[in-house]
Amino acid sequence: MGLDIRWPIGLMFSLIGVIMTLFGLATSSNAEMYHRSLDINVNLYWGLLLLVFGGWMLLMAWRAAKAGPAPEDKNSKPH
Amino acid sequence: MNNVQLGFVDYAVLAIYVIAVVAIGFALRRYMKSSSDFLTSGRSIPAWVTGLAFISANLGALELVGMAASGAKYGIATSHFYWVGAIPAMIFLAVFMMPFYYGSKARSVPEYLKMRFDERVRALNSIAFAVMTVFASGISMNALAKLLNQLLGWNYHLALWICSAVVLVYVLKGGLTSAIYTEVLQFFMIVLGFAPVVYLGLKDVGGWGNMNASLQTVAQNPMALNLGEKAYAADAWTSAWNPLLGGPSANPMGVDLFAMVFGLGFVLSFGYWCTNFLVVQRAMAAKNMSAARRTPLIAAVPKMIFPILVIVPGMIAVALTSMPNKNYRIPPPILSEQVYDQAAAVVKASTALEGAAGVEAVTKAIGKKMDSAKVTALLKDAPKLSDADIKKGLYNAIAEYDYDGVILSLVKKYCPTGLLGLALTALLASFMSGMAGNVTAFNTVWTYDLYQAYLAPNKSDQHYFWMGQAITVVGILLSIACAYFASMYNNAMDIIQLVFGFVNAPLFATFLLGMFWARTTGTGAFLGLFGGIGGSAVFHALTTTFSNLDASGHVLNGMKGGYLGVLVKFPSEMAQNFWLASFAFIICFALTLGISMATRRTKTDEELRGLVYSLTPKIKDEEQSWYLRPATLGIVLLLCCVILNLIFR
Numbered sequence: 001m002g003l004d005i006r007w008p009i010g011l012m013f014s015l016i017g018v019i020m021t022l023f024g025l026a027t028s029s030n031a032e033m034y035h036r037s038l039d040i041n042v043n044l045y046w047g048l049l050l051l052v053f054g055g056w057m058l059l060m061a062w063r064a065a066k067a068g069p070a071p072e073d074k075n076s077k078p079h
Numbered sequence: 080m081n082n083v084q085l086g087f088v089d090y091a092v093l094a095i096y097v098i099a100v101v102a103i104g105f106a107l108r109r110y111m112k113s114s115s116d117f118l119t120s121g122r123s124i125p126a127w128v129t130g131l132a133f134i135s136a137n138l139g140a141l142e143l144v145g146m147a148a149s150g151a152k153y154g155i156a157t158s159h160f161y162w163v164g165a166i167p168a169m170i171f172l173a174v175f176m177m178p179f180y181y182g183s184k185a186r187s188v189p190e191y192l193k194m195r196f197d198e199r200v201r202a203l204n205s206i207a208f209a210v211m212t213v214f215a216s217g218i219s220m221n222a223l224a225k226l227l228n229q230l231l232g233w234n235y236h237l238a239l240w241i242c243s244a245v246v247l248v249y250v251l252k253g254g255l256t257s258a259i260y261t262e263v264l265q266f267f268m269i270v271l272g273f274a275p276v277v278y279l280g281l282k283d284v285g286g287w288g289n290m291n292a293s294l295q296t297v298a299q300n301p302m303a304l305n306l307g308e309k310a311y312a313a314d315a316w317t318s319a320w321n322p323l324l325g326g327p328s329a330n331p332m333g334v335d336l337f338a339m340v341f342g343l344g345f346v347l348s349f350g351y352w353c354t355n356f357l358v359v360q361r362a363m364a365a366k367n368m369s370a371a372r373r374t375p376l377i378a379a380v381p382k383m384i385f386p387i388l389v390i391v392p393g394m395i396a397v398a399l400t401s402m403p404n405k406n407y408r409i410p411p412p413i414l415s416e417q418v419y420d421q422a423a424a425v426v427k428a429s430t431a432l433e434g435a436a437g438v439e440a441v442t443k444a445i446g447k448k449m450d451s452a453k454v455t456a457l458l459k460d461a462p463k464l465s466d467a468d469i470k471k472g473l474y475n476a477i478a479e480y481d482y483d484g485v486i487l488s489l490v491k492k493y494c495p496t497g498l499l500g501l502a503l504t505a506l507l508a509s510f511m512s513g514m515a516g517n518v519t520a521f522n523t524v525w526t527y528d529l530y531q532a533y534l535a536p537n538k539s540d541q542h543y544f545w546m547g548q549a550i551t552v553v554g555i556l557l558s559i560a561c562a563y564f565a566s567m568y569n570n571a572m573d574i575i576q577l578v579f580g581f582v583n584a585p586l587f588a589t590f591l592l593g594m595f596w597a598r599t600t601g602t603g604a605f606l607g608l609f610g611g612i613g614g615s616a617v618f619h620a621l622t623t624t625f626s627n628l629d630a631s632g633h634v635l636n637g638m639k640g641g642y643l644g645v646l647v648k649f650p651s652e653m654a655q656n657f658w659l660a661s662f663a664f665i666i667c668f669a670l671t672l673g674i675s676m677a678t679r680r681t682k683t684d685e686e687l688r689g690l691v692y693s694l695t696p697k698i699k700d701e702e703q704s705w706y707l708r709p710a711t712l713g714i715v716l717l718l719c720c721v722i723l724n725l726i727f728r
Contacts, residue, residue: 001109003103003106003110005103005128005258005260005263005264007266008099008102008103008106008260008264009267010097012095012096012099013267013271013649014265015093016095016096016501019088019091019092019095019272019500020088020092020497020498023088023496023497025495027497033495033496034495036278036492036493036494036495037494037495037498038279038282038283038493039494040279042275042279042497042498043088043495043497043498044293046498046501047497049271051395052272052703053267055269079651
């Protein structure tokens with residue numbers, strides 16, 4: 001089908017990653033809030049990881065789109 | 080008890096997810112032109128997408144909640160549901176069965192049965208499947224909505240209807256393709272949403288080694304935490320195979336080796352993974368035979384490592400419960416605030432009562448088994464404590480556990496605002512992926528195997544396209560109705576699930592004989608199935624568990640078997656269930672074999688080409704690179720699985 005699923009996945013995780021990273025930065029001085037996550041600013045670190053994952057998905061989708069339709073597998077003749 | 084408050088960021092994460100899945104539905108709308116686009120994706124999807132969807136459709140909310148619960152109850156042995164009860168069957172499906180499903184051009188599993196046998200077998204299978212998917216969907220929806228309501232304070236009806244509405248929108252717009260695409264997105268959401276919780280939990284208990292050390296202490300004396308009634312060897316929670324080899328009394332599952340390997344690993348596992356249209360449909364949507372065969376193999380990779388995500392949380396919960404300074408317990412059964420208020424009043428009034436009398440009064444007020452040492456201590460301290468502290472003390476003193484609450488309780492414990500939104504979104508994603516899986520399998524079976532086959536044949540494709548969409552709406556409404564039914568008539572639901580267990584148990588015998596023995600006849604398959612179903616029912620009626628018998632040997636609850644007399648007693652319901660499946664399989668196998676020999680073949684070899692192993696030209700894999708050949712991949716995966724079993728033996 002005409003939609004490369006990596007676009008929506010990449011967009012969604014990048015966006016969530018940005019939000020969580022920014023929120024993590026904004027709340028980095030709030031020690032009480034991060035007490036429950038063992039004093040780790042999980043929003044910042046996990047947000048960054050989501051951002052990397054989302055960016056990687058977008059990159060893959062972009063490369064695929066640039067390369068044009070993928071060459072068909074040898075045995076993809078309709079059965 | 081105390082509900083968590085969601086912040087603005089949490090709602091933002093949730094909203095972005097909902098927008099993403101709905102957008103996928105709308106983006107695919109323009110490709111939906113015929114019934115096959117809508118119901119079978121026009122067989123156009125790459126293998127990695129169908130592979131992840133395959134596993135995601137299986138990873139419903141009940142799987143997440145239930146496996147964490149089992150992780151707490153049985154420890155690492157729960158991985159048998161993965162490394163014994165899934166991977167081998169998934170490999171078998173890919174290597175041996177997909178060529179028939181995909182190559183026969185059947186649009187569904189029941190349609191394959193029609194081609195291979197006759198209309199009777201198809202009708203039996205499709206009706207049972209259609210009813211079962213709706214009920215399965217409803218049961219899972221009710222369970223999740225209830226959990227969200229009790230642990231987060233969300234409105235039950237709102238949670239139910241909003242989730243259903245989101246699924247409805249994207250399935251209605253983009254059909255099976257939409258369900259498969261969103262399942263891939265949901266797969267990543269579930270993994271990335273729960274991984275940090277598992278990480279934080281493991282870090283908190285002091286790492287893997289420390290967790291195992293705590294679990295070994297617990298195993299030798301589970302009574303101290305009210306986690307069980309008898310002691311086990313130290314490795315009962317931390318080894319997968321050693322306790323099993325020690326026999327049913329040596330492992331908390333109460334299962335013997337044969338039941339585990341044959342009952343779960345062969346009959347139940349192959350019966351689910353190789354014949355259930357919910358998962359097989361994903362592989363059938365792949366763009367070509369090679370992609371279809373690789374689908375279950377790609378799915379097997381995450382399935383193999385999922386135990387970290389779904390079982391380890393349960394083990395963490397037990398370890399935390401055993402550490403007094405962690406201020407955590409596996410949640411008790413949910414009680415309303417009034418019960419706690421009344422019980423707190425009883426505590427205050429009973430401080431003067433001596434010993435046992437006070438404990439008894441408090442236990443009566445709560446209505447659950449209580450830890451008498453904790454209640455005694457609470458009574459002693461009560462005059463100095465505030466109401467809130469007394470209620471907290473009561474909560475901690477309840478000696479029963481609601482294991483299904485494990486996963487959400489860990490999310491609550493470790494997630495600050497932000498991560499909390501992500502983890503809850505992951506939970507909702509698992510809920511929606513399971514539901515969309517059920518709905519898309521249901522609408523295809525209804526439209527092609529019931530409506531087109533029996534109610535309205537020879538209509539235009541546009542008519543079936545319309546019917547596919549209409550039945551999607553109906554299917555979701557029926558699921559919601561089932562969810563309400565489940566919330567009101569819990570016992571009726573148990574009976575229904577029991578009956579479905581009977582129907583499913585013998586199924587794999589029919590497929591195995593049908594696919595690998597050309598002599599199998601339609602009559603043999605049909606009567607064999609009925610025999611197997613009947614055999615399960617009789618087996619259930621004549622066996623029960625030890626715990627379901629009172630001191631004089633009378634059956635306590637007929638739902639747990641033995642209502643026609645007790646011939647065999649099992650140590651646990653799980654063992655009874657595995658043996659039931661094994662029995663049903665053998666009955667069905669023998670009957671199908673015998674009746675097929677006695678009846679005349681109705682299909683010629685020519686008609687069975689592409690449907691039966693011996694009559695189908697072998698697929699030439701040699702054209703592909705060796706690492707893409709299903710057989711090679713299958714062997715590699717099987718080896719990995721064996722290694723995992725050895726590591727965690």
